[in-house]
Amino acid sequence: MNTHVHDRRRFLALAAAAAAAPLLTACGAGFGGNDDKSDGSAADDVTGSFDWKREKGTTVKALLNKHPYTDALIADLKSFTERTGIEVEYDVFPEDNYFDKLTVDLSSGRASYDVFMLGAYMVWQYGPPGWLEDLGPWMRNSSATGAEWDQADFFPNLLQADQWSLKAGAPLGQGGQYALPWGWETNVVAYNTEVFGRLGLKPAESFDELTELAGTIKRKAPGAGFDGMYGIAVRGSRSWATIHPGFMTMYARNGLKDFTVDGGKLTPAMNSPEAVAFTEEWARMVKRGGPPSWTSYTWYQCSSDLGAKKAGMLFDADTAAYFQAVKGASPASGKIAFHPGPEGPDGSLATNMWIWSLGMNAKSKKKSASWLFLQWATGKEHLRKSAITHNHIDPVRKSVAEDAAYKDKMRHLPGFLETFETVVDQTKIQFTPQAQFFDATTSWAAALQEIYGGEGAKSVLDGLADDLAGKVG
Amino acid sequence: MGWRLTLRPYVLIVPALLLTCGILYPFGLGLYYTLFDFSASKPQPDMVGFENYRAVFTQKAFWNSAWVTVLYAVGAALTESVLGVAVALLLHRATLIGRILEKILILPLMIAPVIAAIIWKLMLQPSVGVVNYLLRPFGLGGVQWTDTPTGALLSSIAVDVWVYTPFVAILALAGLRSLPTSPFEAAAVDGAGWWYTFRRLTLPMLWPYVLVAVIFRFMDSLKVFDIIYALTEGGPGDSTVVLQIRAYLEAIRFQRYSFGISYTIVLWAVVYLAAMVLVKHLGKIQRKAAEVTT
Numbered sequence: 001m002n003t004h005v006h007d008r009r010r011f012l013a014l015a016a017a018a019a020a021a022p023l024l025t026a027c028g029a030g031f032g033g034n035d036d037k038s039d040g041s042a043a044d045d046v047t048g049s050f051d052w053k054r055e056k057g058t059t060v061k062a063l064l065n066k067h068p069y070t071d072a073l074i075a076d077l078k079s080f081t082e083r084t085g086i087e088v089e090y091d092v093f094p095e096d097n098y099f100d101k102l103t104v105d106l107s108s109g110r111a112s113y114d115v116f117m118l119g120a121y122m123v124w125q126y127g128p129p130g131w132l133e134d135l136g137p138w139m140r141n142s143s144a145t146g147a148e149w150d151q152a153d154f155f156p157n158l159l160q161a162d163q164w165s166l167k168a169g170a171p172l173g174q175g176g177q178y179a180l181p182w183g184w185e186t187n188v189v190a191y192n193t194e195v196f197g198r199l200g201l202k203p204a205e206s207f208d209e210l211t212e213l214a215g216t217i218k219r220k221a222p223g224a225g226f227d228g229m230y231g232i233a234v235r236g237s238r239s240w241a242t243i244h245p246g247f248m249t250m251y252a253r254n255g256l257k258d259f260t261v262d263g264g265k266l267t268p269a270m271n272s273p274e275a276v277a278f279t280e281e282w283a284r285m286v287k288r289g290g291p292p293s294w295t296s297y298t299w300y301q302c303s304s305d306l307g308a309k310k311a312g313m314l315f316d317a318d319t320a321a322y323f324q325a326v327k328g329a330s331p332a333s334g335k336i337a338f339h340p341g342p343e344g345p346d347g348s349l350a351t352n353m354w355i356w357s358l359g360m361n362a363k364s365k366k367k368s369a370s371w372l373f374l375q376w377a378t379g380k381e382h383l384r385k386s387a388i389t390h391n392h393i394d395p396v397r398k399s400v401a402e403d404a405a406y407k408d409k410m411r412h413l414p415g416f417l418e419t420f421e422t423v424v425d426q427t428k429i430q431f432t433p434q435a436q437f438f439d440a441t442t443s444w445a446a447a448l449q450e451i452y453g454g455e456g457a458k459s460v461l462d463g464l465a466d467d468l469a470g471k472v473g
Numbered sequence: 474m475g476w477r478l479t480l481r482p483y484v485l486i487v488p489a490l491l492l493t494c495g496i497l498y499p500f501g502l503g504l505y506y507t508l509f510d511f512s513a514s515k516p517q518p519d520m521v522g523f524e525n526y527r528a529v530f531t532q533k534a535f536w537n538s539a540w541v542t543v544l545y546a547v548g549a550a551l552t553e554s555v556l557g558v559a560v561a562l563l564l565h566r567a568t569l570i571g572r573i574l575e576k577i578l579i580l581p582l583m584i585a586p587v588i589a590a591i592i593w594k595l596m597l598q599p600s601v602g603v604v605n606y607l608l609r610p611f612g613l614g615g616v617q618w619t620d621t622p623t624g625a626l627l628s629s630i631a632v633d634v635w636v637y638t639p640f641v642a643i644l645a646l647a648g649l650r651s652l653p654t655s656p657f658e659a660a661a662v663d664g665a666g667w668w669y670t671f672r673r674l675t676l677p678m679l680w681p682y683v684l685v686a687v688i689f690r691f692m693d694s695l696k697v698f699d700i701i702y703a704l705t706e707g708g709p710g711d712s713t714v715v716l717q718i719r720a721y722l723e724a725i726r727f728q729r730y731s732f733g734i735s736y737t738i739v740l741w742a743v744v745y746l747a748a749m750v751l752v753k754h755l756g757k758i759q760r761k762a763a764e765v766t767t
Contacts, residue, residue: 100725107513107728125728129513228600238708292599295620295709310600435514439727449709453621467534 041137042367046144055369056085062373063105063116064090065098068323069183069356070117072390073377080376086369106131106361114364115373120161120355121240123178124433128166133360134176136163138371149375153397157428158184162357168434168472169261179357180378181396186353186427187249188419189341190306190321191313192332198224203339207250210315210342211281214289217312226309231289233302233311238449240441241298244431246315246341247282247448248352252430253344254278258440259432259472266434266472268465270444271458279448280457287452295449307332315341317354318419322393325413337414340422351427355396394420436472443467507735513728525735534711534719535736542715542740544626545701546694549633554687556634557641558679562671564642565649575646578639586636590703593632594619622712625705629713632700637693641686648682649675681759688751695744716740 046054064070070092077088091113093101099122105112106126118126126132138144139151151159158181165175189210191203199220204210214231221229235242256275259266269275286294291305303320305311307330314321318338323329325336340349358377360370376382380399386392388405395401401420410416431437447464451457507525511518529535560578564571581589596602597618605614619625652675660670698717701707707714707722714722716736724733 103725103728125513129516238706238710292615293597293617293620295625296594296598296705436727439722442722442726446708446710453709455710 041134043137043141043144043371046141046368048143050143050146052084052146052372054084055366055372058085058366058369059087059089060114060366060369060373061112062088062090063098063102063113064092065117065356066092066094067117067356068319068391069386072386072392073382075390076382076385079382080373083376084369084372086372088373109363111361111363111365113361114366114370115358115360117182118179118357118359120172120179120357120429121244121431121437123162123164123357123359124435124437126359127164127176127178128435131362132176132178133362133364133367133370134178135180135360135371135374136177139177144368144371145375149379150399153380153399154181155396155398155401155424157425158353158355158396161353161355161429164433167264169259169264169266169432172429172433179359180374181355182358182378182383183356183392184353184394184396185317185319185355186351186394186420186423187245187316187341188318188351188423189313189315189339190318190325190336191339192306192309192311192335193337193414194309194332194335195221195224195226195229195312196337204342207254207278207281207342207344211285211288214285214313216289218289221312226312229310229312230291230305231311232285232313232315233291233305234286234294234297234315235299235302236286236290236294236297236445236449236452238295238442238446239298240438240445242445242448243441244352244354245299245317248430249315249350250282250342250344251275251278252350252352253342253348255344255346255348257432258430258444259434261432266432268440268468268472270447271461271465276457276461279451279461283448283452283457294452304330306330306336318416319393322413322416323391325416326391338416338419340419349423349426350430351423352430353427434472436468439471440468503734504738506731507738509731511731513730518731521731525731526739528732529735529739534714535716535739537711538714538716538719539743541626541711541713542695542697542717542743545630545633545697545713545715546691548626548630549637549694549697550687550691552630552634553638553641553690554683556638557686558645558683560638560642561645561649562675564646578642580639581636582639584636585699586633587699587703589636590632590700593628593635594704597628619705620709622709625709625713629697629701629704632704633694633697636700637690641683641690644682644686645679648679652678678762681755681762684751684755684758688748688755691751692744692748695747696740716743 064073074090074092081087098117102113102116102118102122103125107129123132159177160173162179162181163173163175163177164170167175189203195217196202199217201213201216204213210232217229217231221231234246254274256272256278257269260269261267270279291297291301291311299316299320302311302314302316303324306314306321307324309332321336321338325333327333340351343349358374360367360374364370378396380397383392383395383397384400384403384406387395387400388403388409393410395403395406400406401424407417431441434440443464447460450460508520508522509518510521510524564575564578584592596604599605599615599617599620602618604618605616608614608616617624618628656674656678657670660674665673696717697715698721701713701715702718702721705713707718717740720733720736720740722733723729723736727733
């Protein structure tokens with residue numbers, strides 16, 4: 001009996017030790033991923049003359065976000081495979097889940113995807129941990145990059161937006177090239193010409209006028225035959241995405257900053273007296289002329305409200321209006337015009353932008369093939385075809401923007417080309433680059449919701465600034 | 474032969490042992506991670522001891538989230554229990570309509586909570602949602618359901634109630650159908666009224682079943698994520714940021730892994746303690762119910 005007890009204890013002790021072994025191993029092993037990256041770029045391994053067929057027979061895996069730009073890419077993938085002999089396998093996720101999927105995948109340290117879509121803000125999050133391949137060496141290597149790729153053809157502000165030194169507060173356009181611009185969006189005002197005509201309205205040239213205009217449309221449009229129409233569609237959900245389109249554009253046009261940078265130290269500036277006054281005014285505009293249930297509004301709702309004639313104006317990405325404006329896309333198609341939006345007090349048309357970029361996984365085992373894919377996807381031929389035969393508008397390349405066929409295609413949209421040409425040089429990322437971008441802007445959106453709900457702007461923004469001061473460095 | 478008999482019990486517990494390891498391994502690893510300053514910006518972190526827990530407990534946002542979580546869990550579990558028992562009592566009479574309603578009642582349980590939240594989000598939309606459309610004749614067509622902190626919390630609880638009340642009702646109905654009939658027959662012979670019978674017989678005997686449902690619902694509501702995130706994303710402001718959403722934001726969106734896991738460990742401790750108290754209470758209730766039955 002005693003022996004039995006003894007045996008059981010010994011067995012349990014051995015079993016516990018066996019169970020603990022992997023735990024201890026894992027503890028010792030550290031925190032996921034591996035650290036086997038070398039200092040030299042894999043681009044240095046590519047020598048000889050440039051050859052599209054260099055990686056024939058390889059398969060590249062891509063993670064893509066559901067978007068009309070993606071549809072244009074997928075529609076043209078056959079020509080990439082014909083040119084290179086490289087197959088592309090891809091997964092497409094809706095935007096709500098896309099970045100979570102990408103973040104988890106990259107942070108795991110695996111190379112499930114060789115290439116993926118990302119925004120320039122994501123470079124600030126994915127760059128510092130070393131998840132993104134620096135594409136600079138690939139771009140500079142003439143064996144890896146064909147002459148026709150023509151780096152100088154990109155709008156310089158777009159190429160610079162994906163270039164960063166990985167130091168908080170350091171300006172963009174210096175350091176590694178962590179992604180390539182592929183499609184972008186500038187934030188402007190789109191409006192329903194029918195309601196503007198019937199009410200005798202003109203687009204706003206100042207922020208005060210915009211607030212007034214939004215209120216007027218909400219008051220008068222239903223009586224003029226536009227049942228349930230409100231003034232202006234702007235995003236309001238508790239997300240970073242609420243801050244970056246119309247809000248940040250108007251904020252920047254007022255000469256306001258998110259952070260001030262002094263000797264590499266970031267200080268939140270969204271509670272400066274001018275920023276408080278602007279934020280109060282923005283919330284007032286939404287209350288007077290914004291959408292009902294604004295706190296749940298994403299770009300999908302804003303865009304579809306413009307198309308459904310529920311919104312008189314949209315202050316958001318030009319693409320969000322474009323997808324409603326194309327023939328047959330919505331009840332408002334053919335009645336949507338574009339305008340740069342209100343100027344700042346000093347006439348500024350500083351505009352914030354979003355860039356759909358393409359990046360490469362630093363852990364990819366197929367970097368050479370992945371680079372060929374990135375080169376093709378951001379090349380003149382594919383982008384021209386996508387802009388002309390699909391809905392890949394807002395060209396990242398000057399040659400496409402100036403292409404006669406592209407202009408012919410866009411000319412039927414009143415004000416689109418003029419607006420694009422007016423703001424293109426003043427459009428850049430208006431945020432201060434830093435790794436806590438998503439925390440800062442999500443909290444900023446929550447603060448905006450509280451102010452909209454009636455809380456005092458100063459106390460809410462002071463609280464936000466206090467909270468962020470401890471997080472950004 | 475002897476060694477086979479000795480070994481048999483140990484062989485039989487191997488699946489349970491593997492299962493236990495499968496549960497304990499990630500849990501232990503998670504606990505271990507909370508002792509480090511581990512984030513995307515610090516992939517090779519330093520040991521910081523209990524600093525993450527100190528930071529969690531000193532964060533104003535944590536106490537706000539804890540309060541919202543408790544409000545949500547109590548509100549949802551309580552409402553679902555009361556409504557669930559009421560529905561079960563109505564369905565207990567085995568009429569044809571009752572049997573049809575039983576089948577319909579189970580429908581919300583077959584829908585993923587996140588889908589239910591999206592459906593309700595559309596229905597609660599102020600201008601095009603069906604809820605305001607139905608309320609319009611009563612002069613209540615302009616309610617902005619999720620635009621205010623109270624409205625957002627109540628709307629989230631309402632969706633939870635819509636999804637899970639049938640669960641409580643089904644458990645309570647099963648309990649009602651398993652009760653002995655003799656005490657009720659005796660009460661009827663004595664001329665006891667419906668309310669007296671319900672208070673003195675039905676409810677005391679039904680309590681163990683109801684409490685099981687309450688335990689499940691309360692624990693689940695403390696861990697809620699999907700319904701609130703799909704409906705309000707935690708807004709407006711921080712008004713519906715429950716602990717699970719805070720943990721998700723910290724660990725996944727903001728990539729502060731250790732800090733995010735610390736939130737989940739704190740939540741686990743809260744759920745564990747709540748479950749312990751409720752299960753202890755369940756034992757007492759069961760004993761009392763047994764006394765009533767005898």
